[in-house]
Amino acid sequence: MDNSQKITLREILEKIKQKPELQGIDNSIVSSAIEKYLKKNSIPIKILDNFREKEIKILVKDVRAQLHFISGQFFEISEKERADNYTKVKEILSSLNVKSILDIGCGLNPLFLASNYIEYNAIDINTSYIDKINSFFKKKGIKGKAFFYDLREIKPMSLPDVDVCVALKVFDVIEKRGHKLAEKIIKNTRCRYFLISFPTKTLSGKPMTHPQRGWIERLLQRLGFSFQFFKTKDEVFYLAEKV
Ligand SMILES: C[S@@+](CC[C@H](N)C(=O)[O-])C[C@H]1O[C@@H](n2cnc3c(N)ncnc32)[C@H](O)[C@@H]1O
Known part of the structure; x- marks a missing residue:
């Protein structure tokens, strides 16, 4: 089963910000966290045209973890x-x-x-x-x-x-x-x-x-x-x- 899909950076950003505690973080910060993830994993942006559901999930999870960390939510x-x-x-x-x-x-x-x-x-x-x-x-x-x-x-x-x-x-x-x-x-x-x-x-x-x-x-x-x-x-x- 081919579950790959085309997804834009904007859609990824919106998906990440669905968590209420991350909604206040400025979009520029979320975008740079996504770019950092793509760079770290050597994923060119054009690959997003053919991204598998599982890969999107991993990206979203990783970037959310980065954002939770910088927003200090681990130090409650x-x-x-x-x-x-x-x-x-x-x-x-x-x-x-x-x-x-x-x-x-x-x-x-x-x-x-x-x-x-x-x-x-x-x-x-x-x-x-x-x-x-x-x-x-x-x-x-x-x-x-x-x-x-x-x-x-x-x-x-x-x-x-x-x-x-x-x-x-x-x-x-x-x-x-x-x-x-x-x-x-x-x-x-x-x-x-x-x-x-x-x-x-x-x-x-x-x-x-x-x-x-x-x-x-x-x-x-x-x-x-x-x-x-x-x-x-x-x-x-x-x-x-x-x-
Ligand atoms: C651990 S919290 C500490 C908040 C507050 N100073 C306190 O004592 O409760 C870290 C804070 O730094 C902010 N922050 C993280 N990265 C930042 C950056 N690059 N520039 C400015 N603020 C940042 C987060 O949004 C968060 O509010």
Whole structure:
């Protein structure tokens, strides 16, 4: 039985986004994940004219897994743990007395961290988060905005100059191998402080034996930052300051 069919990239994209939790991810991000899959498997686009059902299923599954990973859905934690983490972040931010924040890979953090005293800029690839955050800011009269920005394409001087850049549980998801992108982001973000965090649980939910990230400590030192380390039950934080 020949169950091969012609399918367009657009149709593949729509199929992938049928999962409700992936609907907010911007189409440009989904397209580049599909292209990455095709390239990795040496599949020329014209082959899509004759793609077998089974091959489509494998592609859709693989790309969805990539997108679940970058959207951080593997790091789900309880409400209580999340509340403890936000308390810690608020405590750190208020000790710095900052007037402006840039939250990179913000997720829905701004709904919990923003206040009327601080200008809050937030970026993400998930447009449903961006819309939610902007309506929340408008309703509460919070200064600042959320906008689409792909950190993998970061360019110098393209992000607002702020007092503190917050990167919570983001560096682990934006690059799987090496830390070149993290370095590029730190170099291209204009701020006095960085607040960077990482989850302390593995993808399978087990606590990590060594939750500290030696690589970020070395990178910060090399780039001329001093830092302090904090820990909650399921997250580790580095507060770095340019010296
Ligand atoms: C693990 S979640 C963390 C969300 C939030 N910072 C928090 O602490 O709950 C990772 C976030 O990074 C965003 N993200 C992933 N890749 C990105 C990229 N290339 N550029 C900007 N944001 C990205 C995801 O959409 C997601 O909101």
